[in-house]
Amino acid sequence: MARDDDQEELARRAAGGDRVALDTLLGRIQPSVLRRCARFLPCYQDAEEACQDVLLQVARNISRFRGQSKFSTWLHVIIANSSRQTYRSLKRRAVEQAHGVPPIDVPDARTTSVIAGSRLDLLDALDRLENRNADLVGPIVLRDICQLDYREIAQHLGIPEGTVKSRIHQGRARVREYLGAG
Template identity: 75%
Template sequence: MGDDRLEALARRAAAGDAAALNELLAAIRPNVLRRCARFLPCFQDAEEACQDALLQVARTIDRFEGRSLFTTWLYVVVANSARQTYRSLKRRAVEQAHEAPQLDRPDPRTTSVIAGSRLDFLDALERLEARRPDLVAPLVLRDVCQLDYAEIAGHLGIPVGTVKSRIHQARTDLREYLLPLG
């Protein structure tokens, strides 16, 4: 489905058109799942984040005002859903470890370099968010969602120079979290 068609569906859905919302959700689902999988290495976890993101879109589409592209708005929803799913999975894992002996579920960090890198990245994002929450959104929108600087600036309502500065600072800080001490 073309971007113009998707934008038109989003505007109609935001205005309360239920049929447009259903069509929009069906159209974006594959892309949402693909983007969630960029964050979460386990397919089931990516599916969970995808469902959460689609539910969030359905619940909050009336807040989409069309000031930025729908796809930009969607990427923010997807990134937040994937990160929330990761936090929830971590919390559940800690709770299960206290309640029952460890099951034979392998740690993705030891079985896959890619999966381990993604989890390390999510952990580093959490650390960055605790210290500098203003740096997380620009970084995620640029490096994960692959939006251009102007789109990010428009969505966040800040100048392009500020976006670039925050992304640079976020990358510098993340490097500290991701590189082993030597």
Template identity: 75%
Template sequence: MRDDHTEALARRAAAGDAMALNDLLTAIRPAVLRRCARLLPCFQDAEEACQDALLQVARAIGRFEGRSRFTTWLYVVVANSARQTYRSLKRRAAEQHDLPPLDRPDPRTTSVIAGSRLDFLDALERLETRRPDLVAPLVLRDVCQLDYAEIAGHLGIPAGTVKSRIHQARADLREYLSPAL
């Protein structure tokens, strides 16, 4: 995904150009799918989150104001979509009596990487209930790999606050992810 081309398409799409929106969605789909797959261990789940993220982009592109880079805005949408897909999958599994809930991955059927992603998503949910202000900076930095200045610009807070929140979020996640002794 070429950044300058994507940014131009996003500006045109935000201004109401339907052809630019179509081209934008086509251009960003591979990167969106890769980002969803970083969080969701099952490819079908990542595809579902990708489709949801692309739909969100299509619906909300008119609200993209260009204050930050489009890719920064996009990564927020993608991370939220992947987390929402995970919550939905967890809820669906809990509603089915014949299937175990997705509280803990089954070590016999889940790879170490996939299990750690599920643990990470569970830890993010716990963090969000306790300190929702810490989740966005952490996800933007550690999942979306944005730099501190981009995160600060997107969230409208000073870079020092971003760093502090990320530090606190990582400390809290370590506590959630540590096995009980």
């Protein structure tokens, strides 16, 4: 627990403008950020790209961290959003390559790993859900991928815990439908 308290203190100091605290914080969270990005993205290089984006966003936006929720919760949201954005960017690049840009010889993760394919299918399902009901995506990502508890999610989103549970239930049902529809 001392390490979590230390991280919270570093975040508080960094938010107050302490550059040394920010540098220390970034160094400490980098391995964890990379692991969490890899939960979303099946290719290690893509996870590294998302990780670098997360660290950059933390550095740029730490002054906005007010301590209303735990730093780890704030960080989880940045990780989830950055990983999903990296995935969308990769999808766009793949579409562009399919339309005349010379392809880069990268194997399709869906054919090289069942786990990787499942992650990509989940990201596709979350994108579909976001286009139809964006309120359901955040709670699912925070619970099922970032593994936050209901109380932390409710606090971060500023909604009652019962609403969080309801949105997770509804969102999971929709995601299951999308995954089944292929």
